[in-house]
Amino acid sequence: MQLEQIAIFLENKAGRLAEITQILAEHGINIRAMSLADTADFGILRLIVNDTDRACQVLRDAGFTVGRTEVVVVAVPDRPGGLASVLNTLTEAELNVEYMYAFSQKSGDTGLLIFRIEDLDRARSVLQAAGHRLLSGEEVSAL
Amino acid sequence: MIWNEEYETMPRADLRALQLERLQETVERVYARVPYYRQKMEEAGVTPADIKGLDDLRRLPFTTKEDLRQNYPFGLFTVPLDRVVRVHASSGTTGKPTVVGYTKRDIRTWAELMSRTLAAAGVRRGDVVQNAYGYGLFTGGLGAHYGAENLGATVVPISGGQTKRQIQIMRDFGSTVLLSTPSYALNIADVMADLGVDPQKDLKLRVGVFGAEPWSENMREEIERRLGIKAIDIYGLSEVIGPGVAAECLEAQNGLHIFEDHFIPEIVDPTTLEPVADGEAGELVFTTITKEAFPVIRYRTKDICRLITEPCVCGRSFVRMPKITGRTDDMLIIRGVNVFPSQVEHVLMGIKGVEPHYQIVVDRQGTMDTMEVQVEVSEAVFSDEIKHLERLAQQIQRDIKDLLGVSCTVRLVEPKSIQRSEGKAKRVIDKRQL
Structure with a gap:
């Protein structure tokens, strides 16, 4: 996870x-979300890429300040209310979202929401308990 | 006007005799009472008995800000603390201020010298003197205050800042003399223009006495034109006494007369520390010869200038110094406050994870000096959240304000974006056109 x-x-x-995008392109790194x-x-x-270790390495080599942060990625149906239901779950659990961003998958039927939340462990269990689908790093890399 | 004819116009030969007598007394006193001075003189192989003529001054060891720092706060005082009636302090290079002390007689001497300074600018009894130098540990405010009172002028001790109020008081009280830093005088002129105040019609201002920071002839011309006054340059530093070390006369406005019956100036080559040829530029060095609490022997000011020995039209027999043309160190003067890049570094090193890769950009917006501190963001302080980085910038800003007493803006920059030089890092970019 x-x-x-x-x-x-x-x-x-x-x-x-x-x-930055040129450096990633030259090293064959694909940006999944930004x-x-x-x-x-x-x-x-902020980037979600298919090869985090390598992306960090090449950007550091190029002199950038790079940080890694654990986030949670939720897959929702790409239709009205998809984001709202996830946010409702977090609000009810009084989990504060530091920031978030979203992107759609190629097939177009699923939206992916990336959340930065202080208490990630609790966020994961709350979201899963509410029936939301969380993606693992492998799943995101394989997109 | 000459405040003290006897001393200010004393024939050079008599003046030299007086200087020698006072120098010998001062050297004997520091040798007897300050272990630090005694040790330095012993190391240099010189005793008070060796000071037989003024030329023997050069046999004495120099005193630097570092010596003052090592003896912080009162180690170089030559009198017990119960004879010190006042202390002042200015910022030091490593966060510790430079502390100076005054006996009752020193305060009187200082008032006398500031009376001379103001009289040379044409200030007299009946003048309303608006003193906008900062009051407090800074020597400017109180130094000028006592001198103006001693002269018999009416002093308005308004201190610096609150520019609108300055202008209102200037108008309502009919201030005829303004004492401030030259940059603040221009700031006042800006605000007057915004308020629609016409100095010629609405004010009685006649002369301004400006010091505490370097300024140019262009600035003088601008101040004189915009405020409709004569602008007089004065020089001083707290280590020597404060303002009142040297002053221009209204008659010539050409070089600052050094009050040589109290201070002996020398110009030395900053590298070899040998005296330069007459009239050549070098580092200005002062020996105080009348101060009681805190005399200094051959204090290196780090200011670069030369001495003018030709007589002045005003009749004073003292040598003159033109405007300071530079510094031998990296000290900056920002809105009248001494700032050393090392102090900024000290602040940065005190914040966990911040690396000392920084640059200071000084500029002038309108008439106000601005200081921007650029700091490289290392991975140790980097965050994926904006608010954390903004908090970091605010913390640096606050710490600099607390330590240096000057506000700045902080800009976070990418690593390696500040130029690394081969030798000494280029810490300061000064864009001001003085």
Whole structure:
């Protein structure tokens, strides 16, 4: 059930995002999902990739500050209310979402929600108990 | 106007005799009372008896800020603490301030010197002196205050800041003299323009006495034009006495007269520490010859300048120093506050995980100095959450403000984005056009 996201520190400078994606492309690493959080001065790029270890390595080699964070990925039916039902479950359990982002699968019938939650273990059991499907790292890599 | 004709216009030969007598007395005193000075003189193989002429001054060891730091806080005082009636302090290179002390007589000397300074700028009894130098541990506020009172002027001890209120008081009280840092004078001019205050019509301001930071002839011209006043330059440093070490005269506005009956200036090559040829530039060194509580022997100011020995039209016989042209160290003066890059480093090292890869960018927005501290984000402090990084930036900002007394902005930058140089890291980018 372990699933890690990588986060990369970015200054707000032209071309930095392109540089990162280029490095990953050159090493054959596929981006499964991404989100970019930013302030006036800097940004944090968060990525789910098919090979986390290698992505960290090549980005570090290129001089970036890289962090790894465990996240939880939930698969929901890609239709109205899919996200709402997951969030309701978390709210009822009083679990606070630090941030989240979402992406759709190629086949188009499932949406994947990535959550960063302080108490991951409890979040996992609460979500599973409510019947939500959680994806493992292997499943995400195999997408 | 010359405040003290007898001393300020003393013939050079008499002045030299007076200096020697006072120097000998000072050297004897520090040798007898301060173990640190005695030890340094013994190591240099010199005793008070060797000081037979003014040229023998160069046989004495130098004193540096590091010596002051090692004797923090009161180790170099030559009198017991119960004779010290005042202490002041300025920021030091490693977080510890430089502490200076004054006896009752020192306070009187200082007031006399600041009276001379203000009189040289044309300030007289009947003037309303708005003192916008900061009051507190900084020597500027109280130093100028006592001098203006001693002169008999009406002092408005408003201290720095609250610019709108400064302008209101200036107008309501009919202030004729402004004492502040030159950058703050320009800041006041900006706010006046915003408020629609016309200095020529609405104010009685006549002269400004500006110091505590380096400024240029261009700045002088701008201050004079925008405030409709004469702008006079003064020089001082707390280690020597505070403001009142040297001052320009209104007549010439050309070089600052050093009050040589109290301080002996020397210019030395900062590398060899040998005296430079007459008129050449080098590091300015001062020996105090009348101070009681905290005399300094050959104190290295790190300021670069030269001495002008030609007589001045004002009649003062003292040598003059032109504006300071630079520093031998990396000290910055930001809004009148001394800032050493090492202090910023000290703050960064105190925060877990922060590496000392930083750069300080100093600029001037309008008339205010700005300081941005760029810090590289290492993996140890990196977080995937914005709020954690923002908190880090705020913490650095707060700690710098607490230690240095100056506010700055903090910018987090990518690792290795700050240029690494081969030798000494380039810590400071100063974009100010003085």
